[in-house]
Amino acid sequence: MAMNWLRQLAAKAPVPVYPLLAGNLRTDIQTMGLDPRIEWVASPRHARVLLVAGELSPATDRAFGKVHDQLPGPAASIWWQGQPLDSLADGATILDKADDLGRVAHQLQVDLLSGKHRGEPALCPDEPPEPWQGLGDIGHGGEGMMGGKPYGRSMAMPTDDLRDGLQLDPMAFSLGPFCSFLPPGLEANVTLHGDVVASFEVCSTPYPSLLPGVFEKALEGPVSITELELARARHYLHQLGHALWINQSGTVAHAVFAKARSLKPGESLNKLKKQLIYTGFYRSAGADKGVLGDSQALMTGGVAARACGRGSDARVDDDGYRSLGFKPLVMDRGDAAARWWLWLEEAQRSLQLAHDAGPGHVKTSNTRSVELLRGASRDGQLPEDGTAMLEDLLPGLEWSEAMAVLASLDLSAVQRAGAGAEGTL
Amino acid sequence: MELTELLTLLIIGLLTFAVGLWLSGRPITKPQYRAAPPWPQRAPFLGGGSPENHAWNRFHARYYPMTLLLIAFEMEMMFMYPWAVVYVAEGMKALVEMGMFLAILSVGIIYGWREGAFKWQ
Amino acid sequence: MTASLTNALLVMAILAIGVYLVAIINRAWANALGHSGAGNPFTAPFYSAASLWVAPANTTEAPDAMAWHLAPVLYLTLAAMGLALVPWSQNLVPVDLTTGIVLWGALEPLATVVIFLHGWSANAHLSMLGAYRYVSLGLSYLLVSMFVLIGVALPAESLQFSAVVESQAGLWNVIRQPLGLPLFLLVGLGISFWGPLNFADSNDLAGGTSSESSGRARLVWQAGRAVMLVAFSAIGATAFLGGWLGPVLPGFVWMILKTMVVLAMALLLGQLIPRFSPDRFLTIAWVLLLPLAFVDLVWAGLEALP
Numbered sequence: 001m002a003m004n005w006l007r008q009l010a011a012k013a014p015v016p017v018y019p020l021l022a023g024n025l026r027t028d029i030q031t032m033g034l035d036p037r038i039e040w041v042a043s044p045r046h047a048r049v050l051l052v053a054g055e056l057s058p059a060t061d062r063a064f065g066k067v068h069d070q071l072p073g074p075a076a077s078i079w080w081q082g083q084p085l086d087s088l089a090d091g092a093t094i095l096d097k098a099d100d101l102g103r104v105a106h107q108l109q110v111d112l113l114s115g116k117h118r119g120e121p122a123l124c125p126d127e128p129p130e131p132w133q134g135l136g137d138i139g140h141g142g143e144g145m146m147g148g149k150p151y152g153r154s155m156a157m158p159t160d161d162l163r164d165g166l167q168l169d170p171m172a173f174s175l176g177p178f179c180s181f182l183p184p185g186l187e188a189n190v191t192l193h194g195d196v197v198a199s200f201e202v203c204s205t206p207y208p209s210l211l212p213g214v215f216e217k218a219l220e221g222p223v224s225i226t227e228l229e230l231a232r233a234r235h236y237l238h239q240l241g242h243a244l245w246i247n248q249s250g251t252v253a254h255a256v257f258a259k260a261r262s263l264k265p266g267e268s269l270n271k272l273k274k275q276l277i278y279t280g281f282y283r284s285a286g287a288d289k290g291v292l293g294d295s296q297a298l299m300t301g302g303v304a305a306r307a308c309g310r311g312s313d314a315r316v317d318d319d320g321y322r323s324l325g326f327k328p329l330v331m332d333r334g335d336a337a338a339r340w341w342l343w344l345e346e347a348q349r350s351l352q353l354a355h356d357a358g359p360g361h362v363k364t365s366n367t368r369s370v371e372l373l374r375g376a377s378r379d380g381q382l383p384e385d386g387t388a389m390l391e392d393l394l395p396g397l398e399w400s401e402a403m404a405v406l407a408s409l410d411l412s413a414v415q416r417a418g419a420g421a422e423g424t425l
Numbered sequence: 426m427e428l429t430e431l432l433t434l435l436i437i438g439l440l441t442f443a444v445g446l447w448l449s450g451r452p453i454t455k456p457q458y459r460a461a462p463p464w465p466q467r468a469p470f471l472g473g474g475s476p477e478n479h480a481w482n483r484f485h486a487r488y489y490p491m492t493l494l495l496i497a498f499e500m501e502m503m504f505m506y507p508w509a510v511v512y513v514a515e516g517m518k519a520l521v522e523m524g525m526f527l528a529i530l531s532v533g534i535i536y537g538w539r540e541g542a543f544k545w546q
Numbered sequence: 547m548t549a550s551l552t553n554a555l556l557v558m559a560i561l562a563i564g565v566y567l568v569a570i571i572n573r574a575w576a577n578a579l580g581h582s583g584a585g586n587p588f589t590a591p592f593y594s595a596a597s598l599w600v601a602p603a604n605t606t607e608a609p610d611a612m613a614w615h616l617a618p619v620l621y622l623t624l625a626a627m628g629l630a631l632v633p634w635s636q637n638l639v640p641v642d643l644t645t646g647i648v649l650w651g652a653l654e655p656l657a658t659v660v661i662f663l664h665g666w667s668a669n670a671h672l673s674m675l676g677a678y679r680y681v682s683l684g685l686s687y688l689l690v691s692m693f694v695l696i697g698v699a700l701p702a703e704s705l706q707f708s709a710v711v712e713s714q715a716g717l718w719n720v721i722r723q724p725l726g727l728p729l730f731l732l733v734g735l736g737i738s739f740w741g742p743l744n745f746a747d748s749n750d751l752a753g754g755t756s757s758e759s760s761g762r763a764r765l766v767w768q769a770g771r772a773v774m775l776v777a778f779s780a781i782g783a784t785a786f787l788g789g790w791l792g793p794v795l796p797g798f799v800w801m802i803l804k805t806m807v808v809l810a811m812a813l814l815l816g817q818l819i820p821r822f823s824p825d826r827f828l829t830i831a832w833v834l835l836l837p838l839a840f841v842d843l844v845w846a847g848l849e850a851l852p
Binding site for chain 3: 427429430431432433434436437438440441442444445446448449450451461462464466467468469470471472476479480481484486487488491492494495498499502505506509510511512513514516517519520523524527531534537538543544545
């Protein structure tokens, strides 16, 4: 089909894709974003294509419908690692290999721009959220001072402010589960006073994170420390990259993801470390906030606990690691910046361990207690979801600080791949 | 001369305004009456969540005390523009005058700081 | 009249080239910093602009439609008026107002109003948060900017930008008033809400004030930001780097080079430095930057006395 020259130019641009995560797949998404033919966007309004990553559960169908319909049409979806919804299954684009995303998305963009693909039908009914027009004396939608719906939604009722007791309107909404700035799957009822979080109520927990294959094996028997530590370094770099992205360093984040894709044992991260120090990353929004209490630190485990001065690291109980002279890295500040700092330090040390262990020579020996990406396994028990602590941790923080603190914590439950909802717990 | 400059400025303003209007395309000015995008597309983006009330409310601008301080300084700018032009001619006297003025305003800043006016209260 | 029209068209041309230049330099920096997806700096901006152009428009449930439509256009207009004040060479000053600095000082708060309007008028939650948060920033950099600019007006004994350039014939202001340019760079990042001072359109708000807009409206908004950054860089080069002054090369070449240096510096800072929290920036701006601006002014004053 013919396209005018503008559309031909537009087709050459990176495809703006909104990643909708129906599983804990952020790391994969970040790697897929390295393809220059696509670009992740923060809002579906900026997207032409929706990538649905993971298997949608019926519980999130409504929320999915909302986000799906918010892409300005004509827009289309790509399904990866999950089945398309029945209502969109006809002619759905299914992605088999992650590497193919650039090609598939680009083809979809050409089809959408040329009119060959007419866009997907909306999933929600086309009616106003609260039909209000014409109700009441002057069509404002209700009775009395505060009874109307003058702008299509109810008005807020004043409440006491949490800091100074002024009577102003709270801003209340539910967020998620498909927010790019929240952990995937997290759904919360948020009340804001101004831009300060007044309450943060978790309605549904984030998707559990699945153990990478090598960690799965480490729970069963000895594995190469090199392999294990490379996977760990990669994971921490991705976490750090997300925090960088939240705090507006998208370019640096991109470079971090690119580095994480091809990590080599013994590689030095010093340049990145210095860059983050000198550009003030450890003083950026939220850096000095989100200090965990004792029980919260224990509940979170892993890096978050060590950033609070708790030296628990299951690797000290492992003969393989002991032979390499392993000592846990500990900080005592316990805030978001401490966790970001430790992520990078841990990644650096993991690369060093991977180098010292040599290719496949030193293996782990302890399978009962394995230091995972978040916390440790104890006799087959994997870390449980800890998002409930956000209800105590986030209120009182300014919005950007709250989001940065969220980006410094990994709270989702850990599961073995293939385990059902009951898991091994 | 000055009028010509102002005329040029006006032309530039109008021209950019017109180009900007053309660039931004046909507005959907009255969504109720025109072919607007469907309602679900128009809902505020909250990642699948929904709002309890509309966004326009009595927002708590936590930097409010600072806005008052800003007004004090903005008034001072009025005095400062003509001062800058005659400064070299007036010499040390002008510097001392402005120094006094700034010193008084600085007391305001220090007081505001002590009272926590620059905090997100 | 003819001269006015020619000058107006010249500014429009600079405006268009400026947007392209920002896109090129920004992508070049991204490439240099290890971003693999930035594409060819010279062609990619056209593709991205075309992609925004053909993307469908969006609206919200009950926006202030007029304000929402006009805010990007007004922002672009303000930026263009700022750009008009720049003296490109001794004989080439599109708008050579004797009160140029006053006009620039008026554009800055108006830009804050327009940015707020853009976020507010969508009647959506995340974009409104971005709008209110931006106002705190707008209020804090405003004074710093004005004190610094008054500082350059002192030795010139004039509020005219071309006079400011001529006053630097002996020594550029960047050396005479060393605090000026660094403080002014921060103002540039603030007024175009770039990088560390992107409180309005940030990732933690899914795009903030532009989280609800798409297509051509967003294109104008992005273009406005770019023009604002160019205008600021050119004003910075005029006020601190001696404008058109320089040996051998013609004046306007010097001016273009200097503008590009300031622009490249601002864009690099924008990509490297993460965003501050508004709370902390507010305190820094009033307790540290504003007194520094006072010092800069007194320094400029003492230096300007014969």
